[in-house]
Every structure is written in structure tokens, then in C-alpha cells.
Amino acid sequence: MRLRGLLAACLAAQTVLAAQASASCSRAIAAPVSSNGASVIIDGEHVKGIYPDLLRTVASKTGCNIVFSVVPRARQVAMFKAGKADLLVPASRTPERDQLGTFVPMINHRAMLISVATGRAPLTSAQDLLARKELRVAVVRGFDYGEHYAALVNELQKQGRLFVEVDVIAVARLLNAGSADVTIMGPTLMAGAIRRDPRVHGLQEKLKMEPIPELPWRHSGAYLSNALKPDDQAILREALDKAGKSNQIMEGYLRYFRADVLTDSVRPR
Template identity: 70%
Template sequence: MRPRLFAALGWYLAAGTVVAAGCTREITAPVSVSGASVIVEDGNVHGVYPDLLRALAPRTGCRFAFPVVPRARQVALFESGMADLLMPATRTVSRDMMGTFVPMIRHRAMLISVDRGGAPITSARQLLARRELRVAVVRGFDYGFEYAAMVDELRRQGRLFREVDVVGVARLLHAGSADVTIMGPTLMAAAIRRDARVQGLQDKLKFQPIPELPWQQSGAYISHALKAEDQALLREALEKLGSSNQVLEGYQHYFRADMLSDSVRAR
């Protein structure tokens, strides 16, 4: 995937005639395993977002560091000003106070459950009323106010599991310890591919959109803690990247069109 993605970026990298002087320091972009967005294999970081940033380095003159941390830690580092970039990230009001958001794609979280032939859950109210269903989520995931309200109520009801990553959630579903999760379908599909212990789970899952989890912008946050000139340089580069649809094309190298159509769209 990576050579093809770099080739697809060729026209973008050649489009500008002015090479930036570069960032004033190395840009810290902590990452956590996140479907095809961020892949960590044997200590090597790649995937849609790290590969795109590396491809941008010659044009921007910036160097990027990708420390690997759990998702909740990744978010905490950004909120404390210790991370310069947060990506991938859904746009939220609280994050807008800490950084500048650059949209890359639109995506939608869905209810994902093991199909046992029951009636579909079509709203958050139905999910909260079905108290026999156990729900697993990933710490640090944020799909907006309605999502946060659902998670808070599920926690209050005593039927919420919080895992550090998507693989942990997949294992709970596979073992029958949880019944439902809330996330993008591509995240779950990528986790199942990576972990032999949950092979076969994908074919047992059903995916249900609900009104409380609408289509949202996803992309990158640039920290306000960065120097103004670094913020401006990164914002310009990421805006051009987002408008080129290269992020969506990166996902298309990993997933079939039918998997993407319900959960990932162009910006």
C-alpha cells in the first residue's frame, strides 16, 4: 500500500514550487493503533496518516516523530500541550479550544454487535433500554456529545466495558463477554485482521447506524501550543492534503468499497 500511496501523492508534492523553510523543531505526533489509519507492526509505525505525513516531510521541511501510546494517552498528551498533532481525530467542541482542526474525511460510528437474530437497535434510547446488552468502548474515543452521553449512562447502569484498544473490544465480542460496541466499522475490521484469536468474528457482526451517531468530520488537530509559524505551515500543508482526497484513497487501498460506503466518505 505504501508505495502506491506515495505515488498517488506525487502530483501533490510537485504542485508547489516553493519549498518551506521547515518547522522550527521536530513535530510530535503520538499515535495509537487505529484500523488502517495507524498500524504498528514490530515497532514500525505506518498506515494512512503516518505515511501521508512522511510523504509531506520533503515539501514542508518538517520532521515528524510518532511515539506509540494508548489512545487515551494520545488524547491526554494533546490536551496537555505535549503533543503537536492529534490524528486521526473527530472534531469536537472541547478539542477546538486546544487546536485548529483540519478535516480530511467524513466518517460515521455505528453500533456493531454479534448477530444473534434479534431485532435491530435503531436509536440510543433503545440501546439504553436494553439493559441485558453489555457494551464495550475504547478509552479516548470521542464521537461527540450524544456519544459521550450514551457512554455516561451505560457506565451509570453498570454495563460498560472500557478497553485500551479496538483489539480488546473485539476479543470481548468474540468471547461473548460483550454484546455491542460503538465505533467505525473499518476500525473493527482492521483489528480482526490483525489478531488471530478473533478470526471469524467479522462474518458474525452486524452494523447499525443510529441518528445519534451522524456523519462527522475526521482529520487532524494542530495544537495551539505550537509556535505560530509552525501552526501556519502545518495547516497549509494539511489543508492541501485534505482537499486532494488522498486520505480517502489511502483507505481504499485497505478496504473494499462496500466496507467504506457506510462509514467513510470524501471530505
Template identity: 60%
Template sequence: MMGHAELKALAAAALLSLGALAPAGAECSRDIAVPVALIGVSITNNNGTVGGIYPEALRAASAKAGCNLVFSVVPRARLEVLFEIGKADILVPASRTAARDQLGIFVPMIGHRATLISVQGNRAPITSAQELLDKHELRVAVVRGYDYGEQYQALIKELAKQGRLFQEVDTVAIARLMQSGAIDVTIMGPTTFSGAVMREPRVAGLMDKLRVEPIPELPWSYSGAYVSRRSLKPEDQAAVLEVIEKVAKSSVVMEGFQRYHRADILAESVRPR
């Protein structure tokens, strides 16, 4: 018959064994809501299944950590509202902005920048925001809900005042307008635009005609994920942050971009964080 000391030792050994089998870090106490907007190959929707570079990377890491991420597809502008009112636990992918910093905790995943994108032609290069504003003949389109920081917002506000700005629901709509000649320039990350073009057969011909022009008002920054400050309990917030930080520290997101995008497009818009 075992004595008290032996029973305590056996119980301790059993606990250690269970601990070794349990997932590292805290598990989430509930499903984590991740509404997303379709973005080229970064966020895709195949017959109701959300996939793409970011969901695939996050799913793999969250499953190991005991967190269940529930993805749903919404328009980009709606996504921003959901995050603002605390109905989205994660905002991904997202550029870092001061406004979003008030709503969530940012985890950078890649270096990223927006550029001017157009169809190759004979016009002179555009090297600054002011030059774009001065070329009144150029019609510009952006995706409603995209935000690349204060200078981007100031630029599109001025273009709107000039009556030259078109705001569309997604990148595919902009690509169609560009192919038809209805607009001349868009402002976004080149991988975002090329990812949409490669998934839409009707505009596939644009890929070999793209002109990418960086301007100093749209510098390199970071793209990644925001974890909500409003919707998550502290322990769930910590668990989700741990998942996202593991993904960010790995090379899986950058490898995803390298798998899908041409080297010249990557060089202008994405680099390791």
C-alpha cells in the same frame, strides 16, 4: 567590469532562482511531535516504524514542505492527555468535538460516523440510543479515549450508570471480548473495528459476522486532524496547517480507506469530506 545596476540585476536573478528551488510555504523551525494510538490500518506499528493511512499521507506532504513529523505510539487515553497539556502538536485521526476545538484547530479529512457493531444474530435491530439503553441484557464496550461528540458521551455515561459499560485500551481488546462472548456490542467507526480485526489473526473470523447498525444519535460528522493551539509557535502552526490542508484537499486518505476496506464497511462509516 560589471556596474552597480548589472550586479543588482544578477543578485535579483539568483534570489529568484533559489526561490524556485525552495519548498513552497514556510518550513517548520523544529521537529513536530505526533504521538498516535494504534487504530487498525489507519495507524500501524511495524517493528517500531509507525505507518498506516494517516502517517504515510502526512509524511509525504510534510517532507515536501520542510517539516519533520516525529511519530510515537501511546495508548489512546494517554494521547488525549498529551494533546490537552500541549505535549502533542498534532492529534490524528480525531473526530471533531467542542472540547477539542478549545485545544486545537481542526482540519477535516473525511466524512465519518460511529455505529453500533455486534455479531450477527437473531435479536431485533437497534434503531436508537434509547433502544440500546432499554436492552439491559446487552453488554457494551468502548475504547477509553474515543470521543464521537456530546451524544456519544451522554450515551456511554448512561450505560456506565447501568453497569453495562466496559472500557478497554484498544479495539483489538474489544474484538477479543466480542469473539469470546463477554460483550455484545461496541460503539465506534466500522473501519476502525474492521481494521483492527484484519490485523489480528486471533479474531479474523469476526469479519464475516459483523452487524453494523447506524443510529441517529451518532450522525455523520468529520474526522481529521487537530493542530495544537498551545504547543506551536504561530509560524510553525501555519506551516503544519498548510501540510495538513494539502493532504485533506487531496484524495489520498479516502484512497487509503478504499484500498484496505470492503465497500459495505466503507458505505456505513466513511465518505469523502
């Protein structure tokens, strides 16, 4: 009887393990992506970079089929809002997005004021930037660094000195040409774009990074859409959470960037 019970327990354990091993998503997972520094690199038809590498690891471990498509950043965000994107990466956490999906933190980061160093007086706050009306500011459509960022961008728009561009490299070209004076984003985004575009090579060494209190440290990571079935969301959430705790994203940043680029703008979760 004891042997029979032991065999039954072993079979039950094997059944559970087999079920866990075969756990996968019920359908293909839509992951539209846009060029985003080293976080997402678009090389022709190939999608690579820190977050695609992570998602391919997640797909391998879960058996889920994660399907990438390349779109502009603004369209990527719009698709997530409309429930047509199952994943939004990378993404800062915002109250609006919390209504649309579940956030999984991966790293801490902050946006900064980035400009070509010209010897001008330092900028120490949003109000300081708003008061310096001679400075033209460029941002990327679809980027969101919280309520203070949105308010600052709205006021700059009202003042008529805001450029809104489709991607980071377009902003880098404006800075390089002297057509814009300041941008607001994570320094790694700018560094990644500069490294990939020969038209702005050499710009990185000229840049000045300035933190302001209205743009504090924030979590960045992945959003899982409420459009996902609960079981699918649970599978992906567990895999992404494990990756976040393992600092896989931070390790990815360290592979792509010098430590001095990361010091003031990216740190582990």
C-alpha cells in the same frame, strides 16, 4: 535598463521560490500515535497506516521533522490536551478540542453500533440501546464521537454494563468471546483490528452494523496544537489542507478496505 529590470525581477522571483522551498518547521513535531484500525498500524517498532503515510508525505514536502511515538489512545489524547502533542491523528472534531488546536478535515465518517449478528431485534436509537439492559457494551477509552456519544456512554456506565478497553482489538476479543454484545466505533477501526489479530479472524463476517441518529456523519482528520508556533502551524495546516482536498485519506481507505465496509461509514471530505 529594461534588461536590468528583467534580471532584477528574475532574481527576486528566485529568492521567493528558494525561501518557499526551504520553509520548514522550527523544531521537531511531536506526533504520538496509537493503534487505530488501518488509520494507524503499530508493527513492532514500525508505525504505518493511512495517517502515518500521510504525515510522512507532509514531512517530505515541508521539510518538517515529524516524530512518532507509540502510546495508548487515552494517553495520546491526554498529551494533546496538555500541549505535549503537536498533532492528534486521527481525530473527530469536538468543541473541547477546538479550544486546544486547529482542526483540518480529511474525510467524513460516522460511528455505528457493531455487534455479532444473533437475530436479535434491531437497535434504532440510543434510547433503544439504553432500554435493552441485557446488552453489554464495550468502548475504547479516549474515543470521542461528540456530545450524544459521551452522554450515551455515561448512562451505560451508570447502568453498570459498560466495558472500557485500551484499544480496538481488546473490544474485538470481547465480542468474539461473547463477553460483550455491542460496541460503538467506526466500522473500519474494527475491520482493521480484526485483520491484524489471528485470535479474532473470521469475526468480520459475523458482524452487524447499525446506524443510529445520535451518531451522525462527522468530519475526521487532524488537529494541530495551539502549542505550535504560528509559523509552524501555518506550514502544517497548508500541507494537511491540500492533502484533505486531494482525498488522499479516502484513497488510503480504499487501499485497505473493501468498498462494502466503507459504504455506510466513510466518505470523501
